[in-house]
Amino acid sequence: MKIIVGGADLSNAVMKVSKAISVRTTNEILEGIKLSVKGDNLTLIATDMEIAIEKTVMCDTYVEGDALIPGKIFTEFSKKLENEDQVEIETEENGRIKITYGSSEVKFAALPVDEFPVVKKDLRDKTFSILQKDLKEIVGRTVFCCSTNESRPILKGCLFEVTGDILTAVGIDGVRLAMAKKKIKSASGDFKVIIPARALGEITRLLEKDEEEITFVSENNSLMLEVDGTVFITRLLEGNYMNYKQLIPTEFVTTVRVGRTSLLNSLERALVVAKENNNLVKLDIKENCITVFANTESGNVNESVTVNFEGKDMSIAFNSKFLCDALKAVGDEFVNMYFINNISPLIIKPYSGEEYLYLILPMKINSQV
Amino acid sequence: MKIIVGGADLSNAVMKVSKAISVRTTNEILEGIKLSVKGDNLTLIATDMEIAIEKTVMCDTYVEGDALIPGKIFTEFSKKLENEDQVEIETEENGRIKITYGSSEVKFAALPVDEFPVVKKDLRDKTFSILQKDLKEIVGRTVFCCSTNESRPILKGCLFEVTGDILTAVGIDGVRLAMAKKKIKSASGDFKVIIPARALGEITRLLEKDEEEITFVSENNSLMLEVDGTVFITRLLEGNYMNYKQLIPTEFVTTVRVGRTSLLNSLERALVVAKENNNLVKLDIKENCITVFANTESGNVNESVTVNFEGKDMSIAFNSKFLCDALKAVGDEFVNMYFINNISPLIIKPYSGEEYLYLILPMKINSQV
Numbered sequence: 217m218k219i220i221v222g223g224a225d226l227s228n229a230v231m232k233v234s235k236a237i238s239v240r241t242t243n244e245i246l247e248g249i250k251l252s253v254k255g256d257n258l259t260l261i262a263t264d265m266e267i268a269i270e271k272t273v274m275c276d277t278y279v280e281g282d283a284l285i286p287g288k289i290f291t292e293f294s295k296k297l298e299n300e301d302q303v304e305i306e307t308e309e310n311g312r313i314k315i316t317y318g319s320s321e322v323k324f325a326a327l328p329v330d331e332f333p334v335v336k337k338d339l340r341d342k343t344f345s346i347l348q349k350d351l352k353e354i355v356g357r358t359v360f361c362c363s364t365n366e367s368r369p370i371l372k373g374c375l376f377e378v379t380g381d382i383l384t385a386v387g388i389d390g391v392r393l394a395m396a397k398k399k400i401k402s403a404s405g406d407f408k409v410i411i412p413a414r415a416l417g418e419i420t421r422l423l424e425k426d427e428e429e430i431t432f433v434s435e436n437n438s439l440m441l442e443v444d445g446t447v448f449i450t451r452l453l454e455g456n457y458m459n460y461k462q463l464i465p466t467e468f469v470t471t472v473r474v475g476r477t478s479l480l481n482s483l484e485r486a487l488v489v490a491k492e493n494n495n496l497v498k499l500d501i502k503e504n505c506i507t508v509f510a511n512t513e514s515g516n517v518n519e520s521v522t523v524n525f526e527g528k529d530m531s532i533a534f535n536s537k538f539l540c541d542a543l544k545a546v547g548d549e550f551v552n553m554y555f556i557n558n559i560s561p562l563i564i565k566p567y568s569g570e571e572y573l574y575l576i577l578p579m580k581i582n583s584q585v
Numbered sequence: 586m587k588i589i590v591g592g593a594d595l596s597n598a599v600m601k602v603s604k605a606i607s608v609r610t611t612n613e614i615l616e617g618i619k620l621s622v623k624g625d626n627l628t629l630i631a632t633d634m635e636i637a638i639e640k641t642v643m644c645d646t647y648v649e650g651d652a653l654i655p656g657k658i659f660t661e662f663s664k665k666l667e668n669e670d671q672v673e674i675e676t677e678e679n680g681r682i683k684i685t686y687g688s689s690e691v692k693f694a695a696l697p698v699d700e701f702p703v704v705k706k707d708l709r710d711k712t713f714s715i716l717q718k719d720l721k722e723i724v725g726r727t728v729f730c731c732s733t734n735e736s737r738p739i740l741k742g743c744l745f746e747v748t749g750d751i752l753t754a755v756g757i758d759g760v761r762l763a764m765a766k767k768k769i770k771s772a773s774g775d776f777k778v779i780i781p782a783r784a785l786g787e788i789t790r791l792l793e794k795d796e797e798e799i800t801f802v803s804e805n806n807s808l809m810l811e812v813d814g815t816v817f818i819t820r821l822l823e824g825n826y827m828n829y830k831q832l833i834p835t836e837f838v839t840t841v842r843v844g845r846t847s848l849l850n851s852l853e854r855a856l857v858v859a860k861e862n863n864n865l866v867k868l869d870i871k872e873n874c875i876t877v878f879a880n881t882e883s884g885n886v887n888e889s890v891t892v893n894f895e896g897k898d899m900s901i902a903f904n905s906k907f908l909c910d911a912l913k914a915v916g917d918e919f920v921n922m923y924f925i926n927n928i929s930p931l932i933i934k935p936y937s938g939e940e941y942l943y944l945i946l947p948m949k950i951n952s953q954v
Binding site: 318319321518519 | 662857
């Protein structure tokens with residue numbers, strides 16, 4: 217292959233696909249970025265066998281062909297070519313790839329391009345479309361609840377389920393569950409996949425145009441989407457997701473409405489002290505007031521937060537960090553908190569609307585607190 | 586002691602002095618922040634016995650007195666009080682410090698305040714004053730050349746020397762030397778100290794008003810300065826600094842004038858490849874052109890940079906990182922480079938003016954390159 221491509225185009229494309237380069241592998245093939253030239257197009261692709269990212273840019277083509285270039289050093293080098301008008305890339309017969317810019321050049325040893333895996337990307341089975349800003353919101357509200365634990369691999373992903381015109385996303389680890397809902401723009405029908413949390417993280421990084429739609433396409437165990445000419449493909453998690461609906465209680469003893477930021481501020485201060493004791497904070501919930509306690513060798517915090525209260529008094533303990541996560545994700549001015557007793561899940565919802573639900577299991581109350 | 590202080594004032598003051606809290610110590614006293622209340626003033630101070638930072642804020646005083654509070658957790662906690670109008674701080678008889686804000690409170694175990702070291706700060710021997718922006722520039726151009734090696738402790742500091750109305754700062758490690766000069770605003774006379782690099786780093790972080798003056802005061806082995814009500818004191822390094830002037834050659838064989846950013850870009854690209862070989866790059870200097878070579882297993886870079894040239898051709902090798910550091914510090918559009926031969930120091934200066942000089946020793950040319 218032999219082409220000329222703009223330095224900024226090249227640098228940008230390499231940066232995008234480099235996110236899929238395998239970092240922890242003994243297979244050097246997966247550390248490469250594959251360049252393919254056909255017609256006026258240079259296509260770059262990288263994959264670690266879980267996700268794949270592909271980006272095509274225009275080029276002036278002298279000779280079509282393919283090459284596989286060591287990904288990490290090529291990425292670092294390309295960043296420093298972004299101000300070059302013209303970058304020439306040429307494969308040499310000695311198995312090297314020569315890159316020429318201005319009156320300078322660099323050569324890298326090519327990897328065997330034939331060994332690079334084929335990434336299937338013409339998926340066509342099921343689709344749905346959603347606004348980019350809605351996808352960003354729904355991922356931001358759930359993905360942090362996915363498990364990072366290998367013991368139940370299925371929970372390392374988010375459930376994405378479309379029914380009618382509503383997308384429901386769910387993340388669960390052992391202790392908490394987050395569920396977010398959003399209206400979608402269109403769908404080919406019902407849709408149900410489990411997307412690895414890491415893939416969702418990379419997908420949201422590609423989203424730059426809030427008001428534009430993005431289309432998910434799935435077939436068998438693969439999911440594909442395209443953002444601004446960048447094609448993103450991920451393997452889906454296979455197996456049965458937890459029956460999350462049956463985890464969510466519907467009858468409660470105590471209901472509290474509280475200003476989100478005032479409770480969040482109190483919990484964050486308590487967390488400073490609670491850190492050395494597994495983040496454990498105790499909440500005493502009474503008429504008009506939640507008192508937040510954290511007692512450790514570092515210090516003793518005693519915070520009062522005014523609330524609207526209905527039901528029975530209650531003493532209950534939580535991982536303060538997980539409560540803070542919930543209050544950050546809710547994003548409303550006020551939140552509703554629904555308690556049953558000090559060994560049953562707490563449900564947190566925004567005061568307005570049904571678009572978000574967070575469930576968290578209490579911690580056992582330590583006699584010290 | 587018992588006072589009321591604004592949350593933002595407290596948070597800001599704690600943040601400033603916390604930079605002097607000792608982090609690697611077995612002496613818990615030095616991990617504390619001392620609070621002293623006298624009249625309407627709350628004074629906070631922390632020291633690790635090398636540097637000390639003191640900040641005074643206004644407060645409403647009910648009872649004067651002192652207290653020593655664990656620094657790390659107090660710093661973290663204070664950050665989360667910055668939106669509180671009023672924070673009450675009170676020492677309790679049980680050896681605790683109670684902090685009350687709104688209807689909430691936290692208690693920390695006090696440390697024995699009498700054991701906190703006395704920091705001498707009424708220095709008065711020698712002084713000079715310089716614009717903050719000039720100090721920032723002179724430090725930025727030299728401090729990165731200070732040694733980090735314990736074998737010659739004196740080189741872990743910058744020489745600051747005032748002669749007439751010129752401040753000269755010098756940093757030296759084993760391989761390179763940076764010297765920067767600036768006109769000062771006033772001085773009590775000649776001035777010569779060696780300031781630890783770490784202290785200079787902390788001092789520049791305090792500088793926020795470019796056009797205001799800052800005054801250095803030294804007495805014996807201490808240096809003090811005050812920025813916007815924050816008093817900074819540092820121990821000085823004692824001993825004889827290297828006779829740096831005799832290290833700087835004055836006769837050269839080859840002189841080159843080159844565009845700073847074009848050479849910097851080339852060296853940074855070469856560095857990507859050279860990293861795995863101690864950053865070694867070779868420069869071939871000929872009529873009108875410097876060619877930069879880096880050859881490693883990762884790849885081969887061959888960069889051409891156009892120059893104005895006078896003298897003999899030359900092949901010479903350097904640590905590319907150190908050359909890049911110099912070119913970043915020079916900050917002029919063009920730089921002059923003065924060569925003798927491939928085992929003698931290279932001198933780099935800005936094209937205009939004599940305010941900066943950088944000296945770097947070559948590396949031995951490896952036959953591979």
